[in-house]
Each structure stands twice: as structure tokens, then as C-alpha cells.
Amino acid sequence: MSNxxxxxxxxxPLFIFSLAFLALPLIRLFLASGEGDAGWTIYFDIVxxxxxxxxxxxxxxVSLATTFAALAVSTTAGMFLVRNRxxxxxxxxxxxxxPLAFPGVVIGFLIxxxxxxxxxxxxxxxxxxxxxxxxxxxxxxxxxxxxxxVLLTVMAAAEKLDPALEEAARTMGATPYRVVMDVIIPGLxxxxxxxxxxxxATAMGAFGTAFTLATNIDxxxxxxxxxxxxxxxxxxxxxxxxxxxxxxxxxLLIARSLSGSTVAGGG
Amino acid sequence: xxxxxxxxxxxxxxxxxxxxxxxxxxxxxxxxxxVNYFKGISSGLTLKWVYQVWELYADSIFLSMWLAIAxxxxxLIIGLPAAYGLARHPGWLSRLLEEFxxxxxxxxxxxxxxxxxQLYGSLKGFRASWxxxxxxxxxxxxxxxxxxxLAVLASMDxxxxxxxxASLGASPWQRFRDIVVPNAMPGILAxxxxxxxxxxxxxxxxxxxxxxxxxxxxxxxxDSYASMRLEIASAYxxxxxxxxxxxxxxxxxxxxxxxxxxx
Numbered sequence: 001m002s003n004x005x006x007x008x009x010x011x012x013p014l015f016i017f018s019l020a021f022l023a024l025p026l027i028r029l030f031l032a033s034g035e036g037d038a039g040w041t042i043y044f045d046i047v048x049x050x051x052x053x054x055x056x057x058x059x060x061x062v063s064l065a066t067t068f069a070a071l072a073v074s075t076t077a078g079m080f081l082v083r084n085r086x087x088x089x090x091x092x093x094x095x096x097x098x099p100l101a102f103p104g105v106v107i108g109f110l111i112x113x114x115x116x117x118x119x120x121x122x123x124x125x126x127x128x129x130x131x132x133x134x135x136x137x138x139x140x141x142x143x144x145x146x147x148x149x150v151l152l153t154v155m156a157a158a159e160k161l162d163p164a165l166e167e168a169a170r171t172m173g174a175t176p177y178r179v180v181m182d183v184i185i186p187g188l189x190x191x192x193x194x195x196x197x198x199x200x201a202t203a204m205g206a207f208g209t210a211f212t213l214a215t216n217i218d219x220x221x222x223x224x225x226x227x228x229x230x231x232x233x234x235x236x237x238x239x240x241x242x243x244x245x246x247x248x249x250x251x252l253l254i255a256r257s258l259s260g261s262t263v264a265g266g267g
Numbered sequence: 268x269x270x271x272x273x274x275x276x277x278x279x280x281x282x283x284x285x286x287x288x289x290x291x292x293x294x295x296x297x298x299x300x301x302v303n304y305f306k307g308i309s310s311g312l313t314l315k316w317v318y319q320v321w322e323l324y325a326d327s328i329f330l331s332m333w334l335a336i337a338x339x340x341x342x343l344i345i346g347l348p349a350a351y352g353l354a355r356h357p358g359w360l361s362r363l364l365e366e367f368x369x370x371x372x373x374x375x376x377x378x379x380x381x382x383x384x385q386l387y388g389s390l391k392g393f394r395a396s397w398x399x400x401x402x403x404x405x406x407x408x409x410x411x412x413x414x415x416x417l418a419v420l421a422s423m424d425x426x427x428x429x430x431x432x433a434s435l436g437a438s439p440w441q442r443f444r445d446i447v448v449p450n451a452m453p454g455i456l457a458x459x460x461x462x463x464x465x466x467x468x469x470x471x472x473x474x475x476x477x478x479x480x481x482x483x484x485x486x487x488x489x490d491s492y493a494s495m496r497l498e499i500a501s502a503y504x505x506x507x508x509x510x511x512x513x514x515x516x517x518x519x520x521x522x523x524x525x526x527x528x529x530x
Contacts, residue, residue: 002439006440007355010352011349011353013349014345014346014368014413017406017409022367022368024386025382025383025386028382029378032385073280074284076281077277077281077284080277080278080281081281092281092282095289096281097519100515101515102468105488105492106468106485109295109488110294110295111291112492114290118304143287144287147284176272176273201373207376211474221377225377234385241381245378248375249373252372253373
């Protein structure tokens with residue numbers, strides 16, 4: 001067998017598998033989105049019908065809030081962990097990265113333990129404080145799985161940041177605030193945009209967390225799920241899936257062009 | 268003075284984040300081990316709930332382990348030769364193929380599941396068997412395997428090594444077996460641990476693909492959150508943690524090791 005044939009033979013299983021289980025199903029999904037009563041105008045319905053538009057706006061808002069909160073928390077913690085060596089640093093890092101492989105459902109349950117009816121906050125406070133099933137609960141759940149993702153990307157970039165630059169800024173009389181604004185943030189910018197895009201995309205597509213928490217509010221993945229299973233509105237479920245998929249795919253493409261890797265995975 | 272103040276603030280945020288991530292996890296472990304969570308830890312500690320979880324959900328735990336092993340097998344069979352092929356032929360076509368198989372990293376699992384369901388949902392035999400869930404898991408984990416191996420292979424001078432072996436008369440298959448596979452080992456290990464960890468925890472695709480007779484561990488978790496008392500749900504989560512945390516740590520160790528080699 002010649003070299004070239006061998007290499008081609010190596011690629012064949014991948015080619016067959018991705019054709020059968022990725023390319024063809026995605027084509028089917030796209031075609032299905034146009035098979036409803038509305039035809040291809042179904043894509044306009046997403047922005048025309050208040051039910052879908054409101055959900056889309058809410059999903060984007062919660063995801064944006066998650067992104068900025070995760071960026072703020074993880075950049076601060078990441079810079080701290082990169083610049084300081086102390087006892088217990090490894091444990092802190094382990095705690096901050098372990099949730100990376102927790103499925104979204106588990107994270108939803110953890111938020112219920114914090115803010116549900118039998119939750120910690122409700123037990124500790126005198127009033128009746130239940131926030132797990134509101135937009136706040138969803139935000140906290142998304143934040144929970146975003147912190148580790150953003151942290152890893154930011155820390156990788158922060159390790160390459162030259163501490164001499166900050167020293168130089170300080171000796172020239174810059175306040176800590178100016179050092180952060182003029183030296184650290186510009187230096188980290190590509191990784192901040194990349195990890196922000198990852199956090200936003202993951203939050204937009206998070207199904208497991210929404211599945212446990214979003215009983216009263218609607219986010220896009222939950223609408224896709226209910227349209228498909230309860231209303232049997234397969235065309236709309238497909239159209240929303242396509243739109244959601246394109247949004248998250250473009251965001252992760254941006255993320256990958258700015259920083260080498262993407263720490264993705266479902267929420 | 269300012270320096271210490273900033274440091275204090277940074278430490279405060281770091282510890283705050285750790286607390287936020289750790290406290291609910293501890294709550295969940297505690298709830299799974301107390302007699303009555305509502306009364307608190309004073310009601311006593313028990314393994315009763317863990318036993319009940321075992322009775323109720325042992326099947327789903329075993330199914331998940333079986334799926335993870337099968338998924339590892341499939342991703343190795345498909346991913347290892349593919350990574351080699353992509354490494355030997357770097358070009359726009361390989362880039363495109365790699366980009367395409369990486370789609371499941373970006374597109375939400377729910378969307379992929381809908382796509383699979385609509386294409387194969389009418390094939391009842393396939394739809395109702397565990398291989399349907401397996402297809403979803405392989406689809407989701409394959410890019411991790413391919414990229415993990417590809418990163419290691421791309422960092423070494425594969426061409427020179429292979430030409431050396433070829434000049435001594437090694438066939439393509441011998442070169443693959445004796446040069447490529449041993450050299451790619453760190454990438455294979457990291458990829459394998461990632462695949463197993465992700466497969467055991469996969470929910471977004473599996474929830475759509477599963478049937479009432481085929482519940483995986485995370486599907487069972489969702490089921491217990493919705494219908495069981497808090498203690499059982501927590502005990503089940505505890506079982507999941509015991510399974511996933513060592514895997515996750517091994518995965519992080521192996522990935523860091525593979526990354527050191529590629530640099």
C-alpha cells in the first residue's frame with residue numbers, strides 16, 4: 001500500500017462518521033426548519049413574535065451579565081493566582097477549576113441548594129428568600145460554570161504577561177487603578193475577548209442548567225426543548241436551533257482566532 | 268500601602284469565588300449523608316440515601332460507565348488514525364475537516380440532538396438502542412480526542428521520523444504502529460481521559476436521545492432532582508462526584524503533561 005493510500009485510509013472512518021452523524025443530520029435540521037406552515041419565513045417569526053423575541057432578549061441579557069461577571073471575577077482571581085505563590089494556592093486553583101466537567105443539571109441542583117425552597121439562603125435569612133428559579137438563579141448557575149472556563153484562558157495569558165511592564169508603570173508613578181487600566185487589561189485583551197466569547201456562547205446554549213432552574217422563565221434552549229417535545233412545533237425548534245448554533249459557532253470561531261484553544265463544553 | 272490594599276481586594280475576590288463554587292458542593296455532600304436535611308446535621312449521619320440511590324439507579328450508573336468505555340473505543344478507532352492523517356497532510360482541506368468535526372464543540376448539544384433525532388428517529392431499532400446515545404457521545408467527544416492527539420503529532424517532526432523508518436524498509440502500517448502511536452501516547456492518554464470524563468457527564472445530547480429504558484447517570488440525576496426527595500438527589504450527586512472528580516483530576520494532569528510536550 002502506498003503512503004498516500006494509507007493516509008487516505010486513515011481519514012476514511014472520520015469522514016464516514018462525520019458525514020453520517022454530523023453533516024447529514026445538520027442538513028436535515030436545516031431543511032426541517034423550512035417545512036412548517038410558515039415556510040422559510042419562520043426565521044422572521046423569531047424576531048416578529050413577542051414570545052420568541054422576548055426569550056431571545058432575556059437569554060442574551062442573562063448571558064451578557066454572566067460574561068461580564070465571570071470576566072471580572074476570573075481575571076481578578078487569575079491575576080492573583082499567577083502573580084502570587086503561597087501555601088494553599090494549589091487547592092484554590094483546584095476548587096476554581098473542578099466544576100469544569102460538572103454537567104449543567106448538577107450545577108442547577110447546586111444553585112437550588114443555595115437558593116431553593118430548602119436552600120441555604122432561605123434557611124439563614126429570616127424572610128422567605130427563594131431565588132433559584134428566577135433570572136438571578138439562572139445567572140448564578142451560568143456564572144458557576146463560566147468562572148473555571150474564563151479563569152483557565154485568562155491565566156494562560158497572564159503567565160505570558162511581563163511583570164516588568166507593571167513595575168515600570170508603578171515606578172513612573174501610576175496608581176494601581178491606572179496600572180490595571182493601561183497595562184494589565186490591554187495586555188490581556190485578546191484572551192479577555194476570547195474567554196468572554198466562550199462564556200457568552202456557553203451561556204447562550206446552556207440546556208442542563210436551564211432545564212433544572214428555568215421553571216418560571218424562558219430561555220432559548222428551553223423554548224427549543226418545549227417547542228419540540230410539548231408543542232411538536234418541529235420547524236420552530238429546528239429554526240431556533242440553527243440560529244442558536246450559528247451564534248455560538250461564530251463566537252467560538254472569534255475566540256479561537258484570538259487565543260489558541262477553546263475550553264467549551266455544555267452547561 | 269496601595270499595593271497591599273489591591274492584594275487584599277484580589278484575595279477577597281478569589282476567596283469569594285472559591286466559596287461560591289465550594290459551598291453548594293459541600294451542601295450537596297452533606298445533604299446526601301444526613302438523615303433529615305431540613306432538620307440539619309443534628310438529625311444524624313447515614314448512608315441510607317446512598318444505598319437507596321444504588322437500588323434505584325445502579326442501572327444508569329453502569330450504563331454510563333459502559334457508554335464511556337464504548338465511546339472511548341470508538342473515538343480511538345476513528346480519532347487516532349484521523350489525527351495521523353490530518354498531521355501528515357496539513358493543508359486547507361485538513362483544516363476544513365478539523366474545523367468541521369469541531370462543530371459539536373460550538374453548536375449546543377440540544378441542536379445536535381434534534382438533528383440526529385430528525386434524521387434517525389424513524390429507524391426504530393437504532394433509535395431505541397443504546398448505540399443511538401453512543402453515536403451522540405462519540406459525536407461530542409471525538410473532536411477532543413482528535414485535537415489532543417493532533418497537537419502532540421504536530422509538535423514533532425513526524426516526516427523525518429517516518430522517512431527514516433521507511434528507508435529501513437518499514438511499511439506504512441509498521442510506521443504507524445511503531446512510531447506514530449508510541450509518540451502520540453501523551454496525547455492519546457489526555458484525549459482518552461477527556462473522552463471518558465465528558466461522556467460520563469454528558470447531559471444535553473443524552474436527555475434528548477435517551478429512552479425510558481436507557482437512562483444514563485446524568486439523565487438519572489435530572490430525574491431524581493425532579494421527582495425524589497432532596498436527600499436522595501444529593502446522595503446521587505455525591506455518587507456522581509465520587510466518580511467524576513478523580514477522572515477530572517487525572518484528565519487535568521494528563522492534559523498539562525501533553526501540553527508540556529507540545530511546547
